[in-house]
Every structure is written in structure tokens, then in C-alpha cells.
Amino acid sequence: MSNKQPLAGGTVPNEVGSATRLSRPSLSTTPDARIQQLIHEINRHGYAIIPNAFSPSIVAEAKAEVARLTADPEMVGPAGEKGRNTFEGYKTQRLYALANKSRVFDGFALHGDVLALNDYFLDPGYLINSFQSINILPGESAQTLHYDHGYVTMERPHKPVGTGVMIALDDYTANNGATVIVPDSHLWDSRRVPSAEETIPVIMPAGSMLFFLSTLWHGGGANTSDESRLALTAQYCQPWIRPMENQILAVDWEKLDEIPERLVDMFGYKVGNPFLGFVDGGSPRAAVGRLLKKYKVIAEAKL
Numbered sequence: 001m002s003n004k005q006p007l008a009g010g011t012v013p014n015e016v017g018s019a020t021r022l023s024r025p026s027l028s029t030t031p032d033a034r035i036q037q038l039i040h041e042i043n044r045h046g047y048a049i050i051p052n053a054f055s056p057s058i059v060a061e062a063k064a065e066v067a068r069l070t071a072d073p074e075m076v077g078p079a080g081e082k083g084r085n086t087f088e089g090y091k092t093q094r095l096y097a098l099a100n101k102s103r104v105f106d107g108f109a110l111h112g113d114v115l116a117l118n119d120y121f122l123d124p125g126y127l128i129n130s131f132q133s134i135n136i137l138p139g140e141s142a143q144t145l146h147y148d149h150g151y152v153t154m155e156r157p158h159k160p161v162g163t164g165v166m167i168a169l170d171d172y173t174a175n176n177g178a179t180v181i182v183p184d185s186h187l188w189d190s191r192r193v194p195s196a197e198e199t200i201p202v203i204m205p206a207g208s209m210l211f212f213l214s215t216l217w218h219g220g221g222a223n224t225s226d227e228s229r230l231a232l233t234a235q236y237c238q239p240w241i242r243p244m245e246n247q248i249l250a251v252d253w254e255k256l257d258e259i260p261e262r263l264v265d266m267f268g269y270k271v272g273n274p275f276l277g278f279v280d281g282g283s284p285r286a287a288v289g290r291l292l293k294k295y296k297v298i299a300e301a302k303l
């Protein structure tokens with residue numbers, strides 16, 4: 001038999017379904033007209049703004065929760081009072097591991113529009129890449145422009161390996177540190193780097209959301225106002241790269257039952273198609289259940 005014959009049963013990419021996602025999205029249903037319009041804008045410019053995605057009362061609750069956590073030495077974390085380098089921002093406060101610190105923020109990472117857009121731009125089983133609050137204080141200078149997967153060693157342009165949202169908890173104005181973006185830069189090659197003149201500030205009212213591809217150049221703006229600019233950011237990544245923020249260790253295991261299942265799956269507790277992140281051939285969530293039981297038995301034996 002000639003060894004040039006096609007393989008019976010197809011190739012591994014065919015069998016596991018990844019072949020169907022190489023050049024087109026993996027959607028099983030057609031998104032509604034509004035989401036299709038957003039997809040069109042994002043494909044074209046690398047971002048879209050979703051105005052008033054969260055109500056004033058939800059925004060107020062989140063702001064109060066960020067303030068409470070920032071004042072709590074147990075919760076504030078290493079960059080909660082101020083950043084430790086120019087990228088974090090010496091006049092910027094960041095609370096990392098938000099999902100470990102409060103249940104108030106869960107809904108921000110699970111907004112229906114964002115999930116619908118992620119279903120288009122990412123593969124099924126996409127993960128949370130990081131989930132943090134960013135408070136840019138008066139006097140902060142502009143953050144270095146970057147794109148969020150600058151650490152991925154792939155020649156640009158290529159399809160994004162992630163997406164992100166900036167959720168304004170304060171109005172984003174032209175001078176209070178609003179995120180700045182470089183429209184259309186998601187299509188640039190690896191050699192092109194933007195200048196500050198190519199940026200525009202994202203001006204939007206509190207409760208609104210900027211959705212952008214991880215290939216889009218952007219950064220935190222300079223805050224020349226006398227008010228701080230608070231935002232939440234949730235970032236998502238393909239299920240086949242290593243997330244920046246390790247949610248499996250960032251979120252205490254005994255809290256997992258209180259967290260919406262969809263979010264827990266996005267922490268990496270669901271085996272990704274076809275077999276990403278498995279533990280002894282099974283689910284990481286079940287493995288954590290076994291470990292918690294084991295440690296409880298050990299702790300009780302020591303009493």
C-alpha cells in the first residue's frame with residue numbers, strides 16, 4: 001500500500017475539532033445582529049465600546065468594594081497601595097486576584113456581551129487571563145504602550161490569543177487616565193510600534209466597557225486631573241496558553257463552591273477540548289475536591 005494515501009479516520013486536528021477552528025470561529029449558533037455589529041467593528045478596528053453595560057447601583061457597589069479591600073491589609077495585596085514599577089504605575093493601585101477577594105465582581109467577568117464576543121474570537125474553553133482593579137491616581141504618567149500578549153513569541157499579525165475588557169467604574173475623561181488605544185493596530189506587524197500621537201483616549205461614562213483584542217496597542221492614560229480613575233479589567237485567553245494570573249492558586253479552593261460554575265471553569269478547572277489541563281486523566285475540579293478532603297482528614301487527625 002502506498003504511504004501517500006490519506007489517513008483513515010483523519011488527522012488528530014480533524015478528530016479533536018481544532019481543524020475547524022483554524023481559519024474561522026467555532027460558533028455553533030449565529031450571534032444576534034447587535035453582537036454581529038460589534039464583531040464587525042472589532043475585526044475592523046480591534047476594539048468596541050459597549051456603553052452603560054452596568055447599572056449605576058452595580059458600579060457603586062463595586063467601587064465601595066474596591067475601597068473596602070484597598071483599606072484591608074489582609075486583602076490589599078502587593079500593588080494595592082501603589083505599583084512597584086512603571087508598568088504597574090507608581091501612582092496606580094491594583095488589586096489582583098479579585099475573584100478570591102469578593103463575590104461582588106463575578107458578574108463583571110461574565111457579562112453576556114463579553115461571553116458572546118469571546119465565543120467568536122476565542123476557542124471553546126477559553127480562560128481568565130487576569131482579573132484586577134486598576135485605580136489611576138492624580139499625577140500618574142502615561143503607561144508604556146503595549147498589547148496584552150506582547151509576551152507571546154509569534155510574529156504579528158496573527159489572530160488574537162486573548163481578549164480583554166476595561167470596565168469604567170468612574171467616568172473616563174480625556175485627562176483622568178482613561179485607557180488610550182491605537183485604533184486598527186491589531187493588524188500591525190511585529191516591527192511597528194505606535195507613538196503617543198497615534199493614541200486616542202477612550203471617553204465613556206461609568207458603567208461602560210471597552211472590549212479589545214489582545215493584539216491591540218493600548219495603555220493606561222496620564223492622569224492630569226485631580227480625581228482618580230477606577231476601572232476593572234478582565235482578560236481572557238485561549239485555552240491552550242498559560243494564563244498570566246494563576247487562578248488555580250489565586251482563588252482559595254474552599255471558595256470554589258460559592259463561585260458561578262462558568263467562572264470556575266474559566267479558572268482552568270474544566271478539562272479543555274480535547275484534553276487540556278487534566279489531572280490523572282480526570283477533572284481538576286474533582287482533584288481539588290479530593291485534596292481538600294485529604295487535608296481535612298489530616299488536620300482533624302492532628303487535633
Ligand SMILES: O=C(O)CCC(=O)C(=O)O
Pocket residue numbers: 087134136143166177178179180218219220221231
Ligand atoms: O488601566 C488602563 O487603562 C490600562 C491598563 C493596562 O493596559 C494594563 O495594565 O495592562
